[in-house]
Amino acid sequence: MCPKCRGYLGVDNKVIFCIKTKGWEGGLLMLTPELGDYTSLHHPSFSFKENDDFDFYCPICGYDLSVDGEKRLAKVILKEDNDKEYYVIFSKIKGEQCTYKVANQKVEGKFGKDADKHINVLNLSAFK
Ligand SMILES: [Zn+2]
Known part of the structure; x- marks a missing residue:
């Protein structure tokens, strides 16, 4: 879910985002809600470079x-089947595999080959 409007971003077992970068007007990106799975789907006209x-x-x-x-x-809210909510925090950099599951200011899980990269700069007090 979006932390602001709490709208559901998930459709048919994908999570949909609007993405933009310098020099590109932007588009829609679909990611897998499975933490640690970095499969992504987008329009074939998009060409992304590593980093x-x-x-x-x-x-x-x-x-x-x-x-x-x-x-x-970036951050979104993950609501599990038991109604427990977590923040899912992930890298916005193409090719960087780094995802954290955070609740009550604690990292409850980290995923991806680059998971240790941002762990020390993450200000956990913002994720109650
Ligand atoms: Zn929203």
Whole structure:
């Protein structure tokens, strides 16, 4: 879910984002909700290069999903079947595999080959 409007970003077991980067007007990107799975789907006309840095926006309300003070990371809310909510924090850089599952200011899980990269700069006090 979007942390701002709490709209559901998931459709048919994919999560949909609006993304933009410098020199490109933007488009829609679909990611897998499975943490640690970095499969993505997008229009075939998009060509991304490794290390391209994207902004992620909520496709419903347009909210910038950037983590405050850490522009290389984005955040969404994951609501599990038992209604427990977590923040899922992930890298906005193409090719960087780094995802954190955070609740009550604690990292409850980290995923991806680059998971240790941002762990020390993540300000957990923002994720209650
Ligand atoms: Zn929203």
